[in-house]
Amino acid sequence: MGFFALVTGKRGPSGFGSASTAEQVTEGVVASNLTAIVTGGASGIGLETARVLALRGAHVIIAARNLKAANEAKQLILKDNQTARIDILKLDLSSIKSVRAFVDSFNALDLPLNLLINNAGVMFCPFQLSEDGIEMQFATNHLGHFLLTNLLLEKMKTTAKTTGVEARIVNLSSIAHTSTYEGGIRFDRINDPDSYSTLNAYGQSKLANILHANELSRRLQEEGVSITVNSVHPGLITTRLMRHSPLLMKAFKIFTFCMWKNVPQGAATTLYVALHPKLKGISGKYYVDCNETRPSKDAGDENLAKKLCDFSNKLIDGASKI
């Protein structure tokens, strides 16, 4: 899918394109047998993802750090869909303790888990360490989701096995994965404030989202487990994600105005990858505008993906001992 298709909305091989909405790509899909977790489901693309999953009948758990915003999101969804099944659980992805507590709370509900939408994210925030001492964009966008996924994996495996329904994990990455530090992931300087770049740190975390999806996909396929793992770039959508860089974003938008989507279009690729029957068995791929696309060279690097996985486990082990 090239620039022309992006600005004109021309449909690609999937039958959908940049102008397709989340409702359109899931038309006719019945998801009433599915339970889904959407991280960051209280706003932006995540809220639209939660809304459309619920519209198709799924039981949706909105995982959010701001419970007030999550409750408002739930009420908004219920306003137009009184039978929507929405629950809310607290999750702060930048905190290992909070991720573990979220999984405990979810397990206590004794629900199955078919879909995990790793959607939450922060962008371009000034240098900051998480409570575990890890750079904030990496901690939130990658490490929190990495741990969350690992802790929920057994539940997803059991669900897939007992129901015979393929489970799916979707990682929200970004085209910004191409704007990372040299070498992709700065394993030796992940927390270095002096050479920190807000842009490159975001790109690094979004590259990590793809590498994580690819490595997990490879391992699950090796195990013969019926869980697919894919990553997506949702497009450019005006949301609260831009809160740390309002002026930069305004300027960027002037030059890229024809490339921006609305929120329903922004959630389409996530919904397509999460629910569309055409994607049964498809794993380890990257989607843009609802069509498979080749990510950067770093994103396709298997050794980098394995190294990131080991590194992430070590970071979590180290932080958990503090």
Ligand SMILES: NC(=O)c1ccc[n+]([C@@H]2O[C@H](COP(=O)([O-])OP(=O)(O)OC[C@H]3O[C@@H](n4cnc5c(N)ncnc54)[C@H](OP(=O)(O)O)[C@@H]3O)[C@@H](O)[C@H]2O)c1
């Ligand atoms: N919008 C775009 O143009 C664009 C482009 C490419 C990729 N993406 C990706 O799409 C995803 C969704 O972004 P969006 O545009 O919908 O932005 P958004 O409206 O800001 O949504 C992000 C969500 O993540 C939550 N979040 C942030 N930090 C968290 C934490 N530590 N723990 C739990 N939740 C946390 C936010 O909650 P709070 O309100 O509490 O902060 C918010 O609900 C992100 O992963 C982003 O990187 C977006």
